[in-house]
Amino acid sequence: MLESLAANLLNRYIGAYIENIDPEKLSIAAWKGEVSLTKVKLSKSALDKLDLPVEVTFGYLENLLLKIPWTNLGSSPVQLKIDSLFLVAKPKVEQEYDEDKEVEQEFRKKQKLLADFEQKKENLRKEKEAQPTDNDRDQPGGISLISKIINNIQVQICNVHIRYEDCSSLSEECVSAGITLENLSLRTTDSNWQEKFIDSIPAITYKLLTLDNFSLYMNNKALSVSTADADGFAESMKCMIASEKSQYCFESRKRVHYNWHGRPKRANTEGLGARIGATFFFGASQVEHEGPPGPEAAPAGLQATASASPHHHRGYVPYPPPSFH
Template sequence: MLEDQVAYLLQRYLGNYVRGLNKEALKISVWQGDVELTNMQLKPEALNALKLPVKVKAGFLGSVKIKVPWSRLGQDPVIVYLDRIFLLAEPATEVEGHSEDGIQEVKKTRVREMEMKLLERMQRTKTEMNNSWLGSLVSTIIGNLKLSISNIHIRYEDIESNPGHPFAAGVSLEKLSAVTVDDDGKETFITGGALDRIQKFVELNQLAVYLDCDISPWYLDKPWEDLHPSEWDKVFRFGTKNGKPAEGLTKKHGYILQPVSGYARYTKLRENDLADSHEPLQKASVYLDDVTLCLSKNGYRDILKLIDNFAAFNQRLKYAHYRPRVSVKTDPSSWWKYAFNSISDQLKKGR
């Protein structure tokens, strides 16, 4: 039963965000205890539905590995590996509108109703699970989960915010890992009442943030969806582990945060431990080596332009339900109506 639930959840959530998910192969691998999914492309439309000021141009998930020790579940940890997460984003310039009035308020009402139902359902489920063997098992799995994420590169390219001065910003990370530890900092496995007091050790390798000014966007001679996995590596590896610029794609990064490594420790205490103590219920300590920050004059200029562009997008989004779906030349009167309704809303809010 638990195997079916795991397979269902993976299909449901991964299927919404990636292409190339083989449901039957996934179900078989879950039952065997070793789930391995490789070379999946992210669906841009899945994230674009969030109405963010940026949209996904291309994305790639190289490898997902999940090791589930079914025969010793509750005694050995579940291990999750993610490798080669590459994401390319760009400004979201179009805001889709709807002609019917009041649709925004209807959406808000529906969201509030769904939130209330979801909270009630979660509360009932939490109460039932806390009193069941399954709830105890799930808590044990989550409390001892081992996570390893490697080779992440998220890049944002912008040719619109500051016309004539295209720029690109990105975050890269070689590795991030997290394990459960004891009071001495050694990896351990906890069960029972010990789950009320969890300690996690997180290791960070080569985290970097860059901003490349006056640089052209990456140009490829084929569509992103046609790239071979090795070609995704060639393009995105620069900025992660031992990367070099792919020929004809980019130059050396201008780092805001030079590649930095470190570690962190997270502790959650039992509520009973706080009776005679002034310690916080949750505490996190972060230690970084050789932190170097730098921002050029041109970088500061581009950041200000980016903020202005995001603010303009959010302003348009407020009145998207009035926005016509035709061009100004096709139907000028509908755009005058759009302007009138938007200004009227502003005046009503002002009063």
């Protein structure tokens, strides 16, 4: 039952963003426990759900790998890896109003909403059937199989570049803006932030989110990269991703660790208690401190969260962190 549910979810979510996906092959791959997509194009409608005045010019995914250890779900994590995801968007071109086309688009939207609703109902039914019975659960203090999967899933996303280009001016230059990310990973850990598989209900769940070289940029004298072929496009987009070797006029942040730990929401608890800590490695123009860290080094009302050394700068974040709703 879990295999069937996974296949349906993959077809629904992956198929909506990637061109020329064979649902049958995707389902077979899900049943085998390893879904691998290599050098695929993103759908032109990948951003339609955001309802923005932009359209996809070119989208490319180098590799997607999903590993589902069906025979060891109780002791091994599900792994999702995405590598080299590139997308370029442009402003939607103004077109003459066509009433018939508008009516047809509205009709298709309503059909899609109805289909999505029916699919959600079907997924809920299958999820309910997949819920383990009392005999399927672990011994007292344990958790269900589905909870284990959710609690221990591992995610790694590398080399992401989302770019917006406006080349509507008469010159050959474009106005461009973008977001790049070299690496993002999410792991389940113990209280010492060491990676660990959770096989029982913990008082506190620990997740370690690592974010490397996240950057924003804007350029009013750029050249379009969406005119290249697939290989050339991928190479151009990857070259613009910030890394440790990149050179900047001003570098504000190199590496960020977000350490999250919160108490699972249960019937006998009130709400979700969570606390977020952050470790920052800053560049220039931040508080400097040499020698062993000490509480006297922190400004009033702030708690230091980064270890200091002669070669590192020290950052501070408000403590306790603001609540999130």
